[in-house]
Amino acid sequence: MAPSAQIVINRVNHLYRPQHGRDVLALDQVSLEVGNREFVALLGPSGCGKSTLLYLIGGFLPVETGTILIDGKKVTGPGPDRGIVFQHFALFPWKTVRGNILYGLERQGMPKAEREKRTMDFIELVGLAGFEDSYPSQLSGGMKQRTAIARTLAIDPKILLMDEPFGALDAQTRGLMQSELLRIWQRTPKTVIFVTHDVQEAVYLADRVAVMSARPGRIKTIVETKFDKDNRDILKSKLFVEKVDEIWNLVKEEAIKAQQKRSFSQEAEP
């Protein structure tokens, strides 16, 4: 898919420089190509640099070695073509659900009537009608994440970056949110890069799963995981369970390596 790839990551290194202690190589020669409207999961043990890679694509951290191209253009900073959803929601606590979603549309210079309408549409899309005037502190974790997803989708980014978005939710809510994300993604297809350490989640959601090695992070293997996702019962099928098993074995080695490394040196995660 080389010429048509939307995101091209070419031999990217990233050095994490803590205020105290030695520098740590977080990413080592990472290359990855993601096609238009493809759903790719980045899977790996904690500390492998998968979130760092996401932040580099988002333009939040500077790309020092290697290049990241989006539609052929170098990433130099954050922009509204890439929306991001964080594990801990990152909602503005002083704004209501409505205010949070309106904010991005305001920054995009959308006229008032239009942005009010669009905001209500997205509140409905994520099933939060009736909660538009609630503050984040009054919402459950699942509702906060729905708000964050609505806020990001409302500005219609071409690329959706998701940093363990369901990692802070309980198991039932997580399952519901996964199905809902797929439903929304099928309605408004976008390129998605989804960071997770949950193998089943990665296999269920993504078209391809990129398995990352323990620090320094490299792309170890890429596994095709296309399934018919309309039916959540797929999770119980033999084919699916085998796929999860196959990938789990790849991750397990890395998780063990990561643990051994951690017990040798207590390095902070970037």
Place this chain on the structure above:
Amino acid sequence: MNETGNALLRYLPLVLLAIAWEAVSRFGLVSSSALPSLSDVVRAWIDLVKDGELITNGLASLYRAAAGLALSIALGSVLGIFMAWWRPVNVLISPIVEIFYPLPKSALIPVTVIWLGFGDGSKILLIFLGCMLPVTIGAFNGARSSEQVLVWSARCMGASRLRTLWDVVLPSAMPELLNGIRTALALSFILLVSSELIVAQKGFGFLIGFLGANGNYDAMYAVVLTVAFLGFAADRIYLLITERALAWRAS
């Protein structure tokens, strides 16, 4: 009804104190020049209001406090936020803040008088200098605690770096900043009255000193009580405003 009852019960100790005060001076347990009876003080207060003395001097004082405080809030917030946002500003300013912080600001009274004379200017400058520190420190600590992911979120929704200062850093800093302003509010009353006591031709502090020097103790106490009440009322109103402004926080 119940709420009013609770409020009454809460301030019962004040009522008891007032009764004790009245009794102590009525029965001659202390001399009336050291502590005039409360009823005499109230009578003196009414006279002071009637002849306009309390109002004229009060307005002069409130103007000075408000002007000094407003300046300190405006400059202190900006300075604190820029200190947190931009390292060179922090490197430049923080040693100055550290040295200046423990200095009793009343020591600056003669200095401000030398600079700006006996009128409003010297009081406003003193209150401004004294109140700026708690505001700056509140804004600085608050802004430093603003979360990286919130700034990033705003950035990828199209906010410029400078814009995130206003949209993310300032509201993040608000709880600590409002706390700093509360300290500044109390400090402004202290600095106001002490500077007016030493050199002034009008104001609450001037009135207290003038009445005391002339042996008019009933009226002197009346002014002292007025200042105490105003300080209390200002703090209560401020707390109400703060609660409103921070309604978004978890209750």
